[in-house]
Amino acid sequence: MALTSLLLLALLSAAPAQTTSGATIKAAGHTYQLFCTREGELIQASETGLCEKTDDGGIQHFEVRNENGEVQFSQDATDGNAFSFVALFGVTNAGREILDVETSQNETAASDPKAAHTIYYFDPISTRLIPFDPPLVGVDGFAHVDSGLALSRTFDTGFFQFSVLLNFNVATHRIEVMADQTAFSAFPPPGRQKLAPAAGSGDLRLYSSHELASAKTVVRIASGHSITWWQSPDIGDKPSAGQMVTILSAWAPTSLKQADNAPDGVKMVYYDWNNLWLQIQVEDHTGWIKGTASFRTLGLQMNNSHP
Numbered sequence: 001m002a003l004t005s006l007l008l009l010a011l012l013s014a015a016p017a018q019t020t021s022g023a024t025i026k027a028a029g030h031t032y033q034l035f036c037t038r039e040g041e042l043i044q045a046s047e048t049g050l051c052e053k054t055d056d057g058g059i060q061h062f063e064v065r066n067e068n069g070e071v072q073f074s075q076d077a078t079d080g081n082a083f084s085f086v087a088l089f090g091v092t093n094a095g096r097e098i099l100d101v102e103t104s105q106n107e108t109a110a111s112d113p114k115a116a117h118t119i120y121y122f123d124p125i126s127t128r129l130i131p132f133d134p135p136l137v138g139v140d141g142f143a144h145v146d147s148g149l150a151l152s153r154t155f156d157t158g159f160f161q162f163s164v165l166l167n168f169n170v171a172t173h174r175i176e177v178m179a180d181q182t183a184f185s186a187f188p189p190p191g192r193q194k195l196a197p198a199a200g201s202g203d204l205r206l207y208s209s210h211e212l213a214s215a216k217t218v219v220r221i222a223s224g225h226s227i228t229w230w231q232s233p234d235i236g237d238k239p240s241a242g243q244m245v246t247i248l249s250a251w252a253p254t255s256l257k258q259a260d261n262a263p264d265g266v267k268m269v270y271y272d273w274n275n276l277w278l279q280i281q282v283e284d285h286t287g288w289i290k291g292t293a294s295f296r297t298l299g300l301q302m303n304n305s306h307p
Contacts, residue, residue: 023047025090027097027124030066034088034101037061051086058082064101064129072129073101073120078263081105090124096148097124098132098168118266123170132168132175134267137259139166150178153269154187157276158302159295161187162250164269177256177269182210183249183279188229197224198245198299205294206287210251210277219282221245221297245298248279248286 023046025032034046039057051059060082063074077083085104090097099122119139121132136151143152143165151166162184167176201223208215225243252271259268277288278295289295292302 023049025049025088025099027090027099028126030124030126032064032066032072032088032090032099032124032129034086035063035065036086039082046088049088051083053082053084058084059086062086062101062103064088064099073122073131075103077105091142091149093142093144094146094148096168098122098142098149099124099129116261118262121168121175123168123173130173132173134175134256134265136166136175136256136268137262137266138268151175155271156189157273158189159276159292159300160247160250160278161189162252163187164254164271166256166269175256177254183251185231186229186247186250186278188232188247197242198227199223200297200299201225202297204282204289204297206280206282206285206289208287210279210288210290212290214288217285217287219285221282225299227299243283246281247298248281250279251277251288 023033034049034051035043036046036051037043037060038051038054039060043061043063051062053059059077061074061076062083064072066072083103083105085102087102089100089102091100092098101120101122102117103120104117116137118135118137120135122129123132138153140152140154140163143150145165149168151168152163153166154161154163164184165178165181167178169176201221204219204221206217206219222243225245227245227247229247252273253275254269254271256267257270258264259266262268275290277290278298279286279288280298289298
């Protein structure tokens, strides 16, 4: 993947989403509004596009209706686990419109806060709202791509972070891990943004691709080498002497699977912790490395985070 493509990918999560919320959302020639039923109350329209639990109780039922009062989407809370939060949003980019309904059930948050926050996505067409499948938990939010809109999910492996993109397939109305992501944006763990000498040293096997069967070259990592990340703002301050190791990108097998502690059919992005790769550049060599021993040879140490 070209560096310019990686740069675009790195900036996606930071791109400001053109998100709207309010009493009504306009999309594809229709107007949509959120209606909610709290415990012991009749259903009523939300004046803000948001419904929240009160001291009297949580939300037992909600609906999204069009301007004719026709219900486009609805859901009941499970017994003993009312919704604490329901919101309706509209997002637009490059001519693509997406509506999403975000729900939260705090009672399950102690075991898995991400699984308690479920998001349902819809394609607004001229006749109705078509749901995208599956609903998701654990996503960062919308990303802007050439096709209009995608979703991003960032993982902290402890050694580094990487971002994965999810695509809205309007032909099948499926949400899928975006194809052809041969490399993901790689970011330093929190607190390791700046260029600094690394104590790690030793020989590294540098593979031509993220496959063990690919061609490989052995390179020597010198003690006291410097590490930088290619998108780092400090990349212009690299030292004039000594070995420089630049981390270019990351890769790992990723997939959408049933999310823990979530309703059936709600999915989450997972990655294979045992198959993490980093693409690096050392002097005139560029290639891929794998495994915690290789990462530590670079000077990358596990922090307190873990997948």
